Amino acid sequence: MGGQVFRTVVSVSVTILGLLALTFFIGRLLPLDPVLAILGDDASQEAYDRMVVKLGLDKPLWEQFVTYVWNSLQFDFGTSLTSGRPVAEDILRVFPATLELATVAMILGTGLGIPLGVVAAANRDTWIDQVVRVVSLIGYSAPIFWLGLLGLTVFYAALGWVGPPGRIDIVFQYDLEVRTGLYLVDSAMAGRWDIFADVFSRIVLPASILAYGAMAYISRMTRSFMLEQLSQEYIIAAQAKGASRQSVIWRHAFPNIAVQLVTVVALSYAFLLEGAVLTETVFAWPGFGRYLTTALLRADMNAVLGCTMIVGLIFITLNLLSDVFYRVFDPRTR
Amino acid sequence: MTDPLLDVRNLRVAYPSAHGYSDALRGISFTLGREKLGIVGESGSGKSTAGRAIMRLLPPKARVSADALRLSDVDLLTASEAQMRDIRGGRVAMILQDPRYALNPLKTVGAQIMESYRIHTRAGRAEARDRTLAMLEDVHIRDPRRVVDLYPHELSGGMGQRVMIAMMLIASPELVIADEPTSALDVTVRGQILEILNERVEAQGAGLILISHDLPLVSDFCDRVLVMYGGQVMEELAARDLSQATHPYTVSLHASLPPLDHAVDELIVPEYDPSWLTEIRK
Numbered sequence: 001m002g003g004q005v006f007r008t009v010v011s012v013s014v015t016i017l018g019l020l021a022l023t024f025f026i027g028r029l030l031p032l033d034p035v036l037a038i039l040g041d042d043a044s045q046e047a048y049d050r051m052v053v054k055l056g057l058d059k060p061l062w063e064q065f066v067t068y069v070w071n072s073l074q075f076d077f078g079t080s081l082t083s084g085r086p087v088a089e090d091i092l093r094v095f096p097a098t099l100e101l102a103t104v105a106m107i108l109g110t111g112l113g114i115p116l117g118v119v120a121a122a123n124r125d126t127w128i129d130q131v132v133r134v135v136s137l138i139g140y141s142a143p144i145f146w147l148g149l150l151g152l153t154v155f156y157a158a159l160g161w162v163g164p165p166g167r168i169d170i171v172f173q174y175d176l177e178v179r180t181g182l183y184l185v186d187s188a189m190a191g192r193w194d195i196f197a198d199v200f201s202r203i204v205l206p207a208s209i210l211a212y213g214a215m216a217y218i219s220r221m222t223r224s225f226m227l228e229q230l231s232q233e234y235i236i237a238a239q240a241k242g243a244s245r246q247s248v249i250w251r252h253a254f255p256n257i258a259v260q261l262v263t264v265v266a267l268s269y270a271f272l273l274e275g276a277v278l279t280e281t282v283f284a285w286p287g288f289g290r291y292l293t294t295a296l297l298r299a300d301m302n303a304v305l306g307c308t309m310i311v312g313l314i315f316i317t318l319n320l321l322s323d324v325f326y327r328v329f330d331p332r333t334r
Numbered sequence: 335m336t337d338p339l340l341d342v343r344n345l346r347v348a349y350p351s352a353h354g355y356s357d358a359l360r361g362i363s364f365t366l367g368r369e370k371l372g373i374v375g376e377s378g379s380g381k382s383t384a385g386r387a388i389m390r391l392l393p394p395k396a397r398v399s400a401d402a403l404r405l406s407d408v409d410l411l412t413a414s415e416a417q418m419r420d421i422r423g424g425r426v427a428m429i430l431q432d433p434r435y436a437l438n439p440l441k442t443v444g445a446q447i448m449e450s451y452r453i454h455t456r457a458g459r460a461e462a463r464d465r466t467l468a469m470l471e472d473v474h475i476r477d478p479r480r481v482v483d484l485y486p487h488e489l490s491g492g493m494g495q496r497v498m499i500a501m502m503l504i505a506s507p508e509l510v511i512a513d514e515p516t517s518a519l520d521v522t523v524r525g526q527i528l529e530i531l532n533e534r535v536e537a538q539g540a541g542l543i544l545i546s547h548d549l550p551l552v553s554d555f556c557d558r559v560l561v562m563y564g565g566q567v568m569e570e571l572a573a574r575d576l577s578q579a580t581h582p583y584t585v586s587l588h589a590s591l592p593p594l595d596h597a598v599d600e601l602i603v604p605e606y607d608p609s610w611l612t613e614i615r616k
Contacts, residue, residue, distance in 0.1 A: 242423035
């Protein structure tokens with residue numbers, strides 16, 4: 001066990017170092033002059049030279065890299081060009097919006113996707129299976145911005161079932177005491193159910209649209225994992241013992257796909273956390289995806305690299321967690 | 335004569351294929367009392383299909399028909415799914431070939447045996463556990479208290495197959511279908527496993543169908559033998575007469591066995607006569 005922990009720590013450290021090296025060299029290789037990006041094209045030579053020294057660009061490359069690693073490990077990614085604030089602070093401000101959206105979407109997508117996939121596999125080639133496949137195929141193929149606009153037109157503009165774009169009504173904006181940055185949690189903690197209802201009515205649609213895509217993916221994967229397990233010999237054995245169909249499916253086959261499923265769910269969660277740029281744009285959602293896109297378009301390299309680091313860390317963390325789950329759940333890996 | 339335990343008449347199984355249906359079983363008939371019946375034949379001859387058809391465990395797309403398929407008082411063709419669940423494991427059990435694949439990898443030995451017992455009795459957890467430990471002892475597992483908490487991957491092949499026997503026989507079925515129960519095992523433990531199977535079947539007074547491709551084993555172990563080829567029964571005879579069989583297929587199966595008393599470079603491949611399959615059987 002101790003050996004395993006050690007190996008995991010080493011492999012995670014190497015991955016993070018690799019990630020740092022990658023972002024560092026991307027930053028150097030891009031044909032973008034960080035100095036000009038800050039000072040503008042018509043800066044004087046004197047100002048330019050001073051900025052080079054200030055940014056540490058006059059030092060040898062390895063020394064720049066060491067400083068970069070050292071700062072990054074303390075979540076110091078420098079100052080954002082566009083906002084003028086430290087990148088870490090910016091990310092901390094926009095990330096909860098994405099976290100909240102992605103989490104609600106994941107709960108919906110997993111909660112629907114897994115049962116649908118299981119039911120489709122258990123009723124393979126029947127009309128139930130066909131319906132699930134068509135529904136998930138549409139989820140796969142429909143462009144998300146189109147679904148978003150359509151959803152807004154129908155459910156907000158025409159029917160009025162959901163709230164308008166944006167995270168929160170401007171009336172409540174300065175009324176809500178932000179503690180976690182997750183407005184649903186914050187409003188519930190403050191006991192402000194009027195704010196909660198507003199926030200909820202706004203998050204439902206974008207979260208459902210993201211959930212649809214996640215559900216499509218998860219149900220397809222669940223279906224194929226289940227089909228694989230249902231063709232195993234131990235399923236015949238369980239049936240031969242007299243176990244009911246429900247018990248064979250949910251108590252024998254399903255636990256055997258749990259490990260694979262956790263990896264799939266963790267990866268789709270990571271993709272959502274990376275920021276759903278289109279959804280955030282359509283729904284005026286002040287999240288991570290929009291921040292990153294804006295930074296890219298304005299060549300705000302510090303912000304871009306900081307965001308890349310965060311995305312990398314999210315993937316590493318979720319992978320690590322699914323790995324841990326693997327070991328706890330599957331007796332063969334203990 | 336009293337009613338047989340199992341009565342199979344003209345059992346046919348067909349699977350859908352590119353050109354209509356293709357036959358896996360072309361009308362086999364046999365009866366079984368509380369005795370040991372061997373079914374031998376090469377791969378694809380329909381041995382396992384016959385076993386699974388009796389338990390109605392064929393894939394849903396298989397088309398099954400028969401003039402009769404009865405387990406003493408129950409018509410297996412028309413029994414409801416709920417009745418079949420009581421029968422499976424409760425009255426008819428099946429031992430599968432390879433314990434490495436036939437046991438659920440995530441459940442302990444004890445949990446899997448207890449499940450069998452509790453499906454067919456109203457026993458509580460404690461009683462089921464006691465019965466499980468007793469059953470493990472009955473299949474000659476030396477240290478049941480330790481083994482009961484092991485996972486399938488921690489068992490050897492021989493132990494796994496004993497667990498399989500315990501799991502399938504704990505609810506005292508009247509008929510046991512053993513589908514190649516020793517083929518996946520080391521030669522050294524095959525004898526032990528058959529011994530244990532025999533002991534349990536006799537102690538419980540059950541009938542046994544032993545499906546195998548191993549002629550000498552079947553002729554030693556069983557009372558009667560069905561020789562199958564191409565989804566049909568070629569002949570039925572007393573097990574001790576197997577070596578004196580007259581049907582050309584059985585003779586050629588015998589001829590294909592490697593002799594023990596002298597070395598051969600090439601084993602004889604049985605030759606087939608298509609007329610065997612068109613022959614009208616009683």
